[in-house]
Amino acid sequence: MTGQDSDYGEFLKLVRGRRTIRAIKPHPVPAGTVQQLLEAARWAPTGFNLQPVELLVVEDLELREAVRKIIQDWIDSDFYVLEATREDWQGAPWKPETHGMLDCPMAPLFIFILGDTRRLVGLPMNARYSRQKADSIFETSLANAFMYLWLAAHSLGLAAQPVSAVKNERVQGLVKHLLNLPDFIYVYELLVTGYSAMEGGPSAKLLRHLDEMVHYGRAADDEFLTETELRKQIRKLRSGNVARHTEADRINPKRSD
Numbered sequence: 375m376t377g378q379d380s381d382y383g384e385f386l387k388l389v390r391g392r393r394t395i396r397a398i399k400p401h402p403v404p405a406g407t408v409q410q411l412l413e414a415a416r417w418a419p420t421g422f423n424l425q426p427v428e429l430l431v432v433e434d435l436e437l438r439e440a441v442r443k444i445i446q447d448w449i450d451s452d453f454y455v456l457e458a459t460r461e462d463w464q465g466a467p468w469k470p471e472t473h474g475m476l477d478c479p480m481a482p483l484f485i486f487i488l489g490d491t492r493r494l495v496g497l498p499m500n501a502r503y504s505r506q507k508a509d510s511i512f513e514t515s516l517a518n519a520f521m522y523l524w525l526a527a528h529s530l531g532l533a534a535q536p537v538s539a540v541k542n543e544r545v546q547g548l549v550k551h552l553l554n555l556p557d558f559i560y561v562y563e564l565l566v567t568g569y570s571a572m573e574g575g576p577s578a579k580l581l582r583h584l585d586e587m588v589h590y591g592r593a594a595d596d597e598f599l600t601e602t603e604l605r606k607q608i609r610k611l612r613s614g615n616v617a618r619h620t621e622a623d624r625i626n627p628k629r630s631d
């Protein structure tokens with residue numbers, strides 16, 4: 375085995391092992407471990423090396439509780455009202471007990487991934503004047519930091535749950551107010567982390583087959599799933615996620631499983 379092969383082996387082990395864990399113990403994370411996490415995020419590549427990422431660490435119990443309340447109020451008001459409008463093919467709306475928003479408010483460490491929108495002035499002019507391109511570069515840069523952080527957490531034996539509810543305008547506004555964040559800061563994501571409280575680890579993961587998602591050269595007419603196949607697959611993927619499934623780790627409607 376070459377050195378590169380073994381790097382890949384380690385890498386694959388890391389990415390396959392990273393999961394969303396929605397049960398986290400309240401035990402504190404040592405300061406040194408927190409620093410290791412943050413250091414990993416610093417290395418994430420960003421568009422044009424503009425480095426718009428800001429990381430906000432929240433360990434204070436009162437602040438964590440205030441964040442939880444903001445999210446819970448939003449769930450109780452807006453979220454379920456909108457969920458009730460789901461189309462039939464999507465199946466039943468999410469229920470309160472399976473909402474997957476902020477499932478472990480007692481987790482000791484909240485890390486907000488923030489973006490400084492002022493840094494967009496550094497983009498080349500073609501991107502600076504294209505809202506879509508600028509937004510895409512900005513979001514992807516923040517996503518990279520988010521994923522580095524998540525992988526680093528896993529490598530350090532920590533469990534983590536992303537909490538995307540912070541992107542919702544109402545939650546975003548209230549969180550910014552709570553944490554005294556200036557207007558130019560965008561709250562991209564919240565990663566809630568600490569030590570896992572999940573017994574037996576997460577269930578098997580439903581994954582698409584590689585041969586369904588990889589394409590070579592010019593696409594054939596039947597290379598992409600039909601609308602019906604796609605919806606069937608999405609429904610299976612989503613229900614697996616919400617119901618904490620235990621079934622097989624693979625899915626492919628073209629193979630009738």
Ligand SMILES: Cc1cc2nc3c(=O)[nH]c(=O)nc-3n(C[C@H](O)[C@H](O)[C@H](O)COP(=O)(O)O)c2cc1C
Pocket residue numbers: 392393394395396473474475535536537538539576579615
């Ligand atoms: C961009 C992004 C946002 C996510 N937001 C949430 C969230 O708000 N709440 C949650 O419980 N999980 C969230 N997740 C976790 C996904 O549901 C999870 O990654 C997916 O079901 C695959 O499971 P795995 O992470 O265990 O591999 C998010 C994941 C990503 C990549």
